Amino acid sequence: MQVNKNPQIALLGNPNSGKTAVFNQLTGMSQKVSNYPGVTVEKHVGKIRLSNKDYDLIDFPGIYGIIPNSLDEEIVCKEIYNWCIDKESRPDLIVCVLDSNNISRNLYLATQIIELGIPTIFALNMIDLLQSSNKQIDANLLKEKLGAYDIVTCCALNSKGLIDLTQSIKGFFNSDSINPQASSILDEKTASCLSELKDFFIKKGLSSSQSELYAINAVSNSKSLDLFEKDDKKSLELLIDSSEKRLAEKKITAKSLNSIIRYTYLEKLFDKHTILSDYREVKEKSFTEKIDKYMTHPILGTGIFLSLLFTIFWTLFKFAEYPMNLVDSLMGAIKDFSAQIIPDGIIQDLVVNGILEGIGGIVIFIPQILILMFSLKFLEDTGYMARASFLMDRFMSKIGLHGGSVLPLMSGYACAIPGIMAARTIDDWKERLITILILPLTSCTARLPVYVIMITAFVDDATTQTFLFMLMYLLGTVTAIIVAKILSFFLKEKTNPSFIMELPTYKKPILKTLIIDAYSKTKSFVVDAGKIIFAISIILWALASFPKNEKGNINIENSYVGYIGQAIEPAISPMGFDWKIGIGLITSFAARETFVSTMSTIYGIDDDDENSLKENIAKDYSLLIAISVMVFYVYAAQCMSTFAIVKRETNTWKWPIFMIFYMTALAYLGSTLVYQVGYIMGYA
Ligand SMILES: Nc1nc2c(ncn2[C@@H]2O[C@H](COP(=O)(O)OP(=O)(O)OP(=O)(O)O)[C@@H](O)[C@H]2O)c(=O)[nH]1
Ligand SMILES: [Mg+2]
Incomplete structure (x- = not known):
């Protein structure tokens, strides 16, 4: 049965050209947008409604060409190849988003998109940045020379900047479109060298221009073969060999064929015009280049x-x-109010001392999480985060890794899960695997409450607090690097790493975007943590409130939770932990942030405790134990969702299980070492 589907519009373009920004404005969705290449790593579909009709808009990861250099690009390139062999699967329209400040590189991809023979609208995006540097692009000339359905200039920062694009899409669907025919961009000499390859694709059912596109890609980059079935690959390898020989006879380097052909073609098209000025001119140093001299300086x-x-x-x-x-x-106030409206008894105890105490333990960190999320987003959107990665790349390459892992690692500071997904941008499997395995060692937001409560319980001064906090982040990061080095030595996977990172231009971040992003991340953190904490608080309350003694009072040490805690105490005492911390560690295996709420609930239920959690911790423990707890949390594998994602991304349980083992061992050894050394030195 034929299902009536909406017309399809595919958003394609270079990484960081603003595809997702366009997508979000048109669909009202909020997919991640950020100022570095490789933000989107899987395809997203959204709906747009124009003149009372629904359309599917599909946002793809960015590509530099139609060659799958990494997993995220493979998603796009496989889909595009499928469009070529199966007409039914084709989108009705492509909207190709071009960064108008980097037009030559973007036109390099544009020439390839045109060769697909699918109607295309080019959206010359970031026109605001181009205008502010007093430059212009002649859109009419581009349209005429490229043979696109339309070209519009736009700014995806707000929906107003996309009116022309929306009009153009409407116009396209209201007209009788015919599929465009792209002309050949090959000169006769090169065309003759590639004729066999081209015929191979024609036999597969591709059009002439599509076949030319895949023939050029095949000789230029062996990665392009990853798109094809085993048998096709074998035949192609033979054809590539003979084409390479023919090209060599004519003194043409096969490996650079793609760029030679496309840039020569563009040069011819725009002869004497200024459109390719960013490619042609050795320009005066831009603002970005001037600043980068300092930002990417190894010491400064x-x-x-x-x-x-x-x-x-x-x-x-x-x-x-x-x-x-x-x-x-x-x-x-909420607790007092609940105590007043709920009659005295078991339910009041559960709500006030169990649930509200537990939830209160986590919501108190909302201001700090907001500040951290806002700052990280600010660094990303200005383009600084990409520089930080570049800096670390230099360091990483010294220890045998490459910088492709750095941006995923950086996003791990917010949460490991998007970081693990972002590792799809790493083309080499071994390097991707190592990045995934070390990622949970970077301190995510869930550790923040643990660090903050432990530090503020013993240290008053903001500067010392900051130093200790930074120390925990650095400990995680440095250990991640050391573990990476060890893993790269032991892992048998084949490796072929390479790293080229395109540094985005600096952009002024938009306050509204920063606020919305920080708000939504904090909200989802609190809601997700809230659900787990809610459930755990109830269980914990039940285990901690029973059995009651003869007088009907609770002596928490003799409660069920007390028994469990005391049973595990011998195992955790080398780290300096008592049974209360032990219970916190157990509940943390669902999610780290439950540690603080667990401690709140345990102290909250204890009848003779009126102090705040911070005061209770300061009373019962020492700074050395606090540091030992923090070291444990830097290392411990305590996030169920992370393991689920690692299983999904690596397709086996082997790696998440390995991760749990190595991280738990690190946590145990790390904390024991800290506590025992501190103890011997007399800090206990
Ligand atoms: N000034 C300005 N910035 C823009 C515009 N469009 C997008 N941006 C910014 O450019 C950066 C990249 O935008 P994204 O939408 O994430 O780019 P993308 O093409 O989806 O990138 P990938 O998913 O990595 O391929 C973000 O910081 C956006 O805020 C624009 O028209 N003007
Ligand atoms: Mg994107």
Whole structure:
């Protein structure tokens, strides 16, 4: 049965050209947009409604050409090849988003998209940035020369900037379109060398221009063969060999064929016009280049990076105190109110001392999480994060890794899961696997409450607090690098790493975007954590409130939770932990952030405790134990969702299980070492 599907519009373009920004504006969705290449790693479909009709808009990962250099590009390239062999699967329209500030590179891809023979609208995006640097692009000339259905200039920062694009899409669907015929871009000499390859694709059912596109790609880059079935690959390898020989006879280097042909073609098209000026001219150093001299300088740049981190963390301690007190009083008021409206008894105890105490333990960190999320997004959107990766790349390559892993690792500071997904941009499997395996060692937001509560319980001064906080982040990062080195030595997977990173231009971040992003990340953190904490608080309350003694009071040490805690105490005492921390560790295996709420609930249920959690921790433990707890949380494998994603991304349980083992061992050994050394030195 034929299902009536909506007309399909595919969004294609170079990485970081603004496809997702266009997608979000047109669909009202909020897929991740950020200022570095490789943000989108899988395809997303959204609906748009124009003149009372629905259309499917498909956002794809960015590509530099139609060659699958990494997993995210493979998703796009496979789909495009499928469009060529199966007409039914083709989108009705392609919207190709071009970064108008980087037009030559974007036209290199544009020439390939045209060769697909699918109607295409080019959206010359980021026109605001082009205009602010007093440059112009002649859109009419581009349209005429490229043979596109239409070209519009736009700015995807707001929906107003996309009116022309929407009009053009409407116009296309209201007209009788005919599929465009792309003309050949090959000169006779080269065409004759590639004729056999081209025929191979023609026999597969591809059009003449599509066949030419795949023939050029095949000789230019062996990665392009990853798109084909085994048998096709074999035949193609033979044909490539003979084509290469013919090209060599004519003194043409096969490996650079793609760029030679396409740039020569573009040069001819725009002879005497200024459109390719960014390719032709040796221009005066741009703002970005001038600043990058300092930002990517090995010593100065590292200093800037560490100072930025210090400033963010310092702000987190300095300015979050007041809103935190506010949230605390608010939670206090909610608890008092609940105690008044719910009659005395078991239910009141469960709600006030179990659930609300547990939830209160986590919502108090909302201000700090907001500050951290806002700052990370600010660094990403300005384009700074990509520089930080570049800086670290230099360092990483010294220890045998490459910088492709750095951006995924950086996003791990917010949460490991998007970081693990972002590892799809790494073309080499071994390197991708190592990145995935070490990613949970970067301190994610869920560790923040643990660090903050442990540090603020023992240290008052904001600068010392910041140093300790930074130390935990650095410990995770440095260990991740060491583990990576060890893994790269032991893992048997084949390796062929390469790393070229395109640094995006600096962009002024938009306050509204930063606020919305920080808000939505914090909200989802609190909601996700809230659900787990809610469930755990109930179980914990039940285990901690029973059995009651003869007088009907609770002595938490003799409760079920007390028994469990005491049973595991011998195992955790080398790390300096007592049974209460032990219970926190157990509940943390669902998610790290439950540690703080567990401690809140345990203290909350204890009848003679009226202090705040911080005061209780300061009373029962020492700074050494606090550091030992933090070291445990830097290393421990305590996030079910992470393992599920690792299983999905690696397609086997082997790696998540390995991850749980190595991280737990690190946590246990790390904390024991810290506590025992501290103990011997007399800090216990
Ligand atoms: N100034 C300006 N910035 C823009 C415009 N469109 C997008 N951006 C910014 O450019 C950056 C990249 O945008 P994305 O939408 O993530 O780019 P993308 O093409 O989806 O990138 P990938 O998913 O990595 O392929 C983000 O920081 C956007 O805010 C624009 O028209 N003007
Ligand atoms: Mg995107």
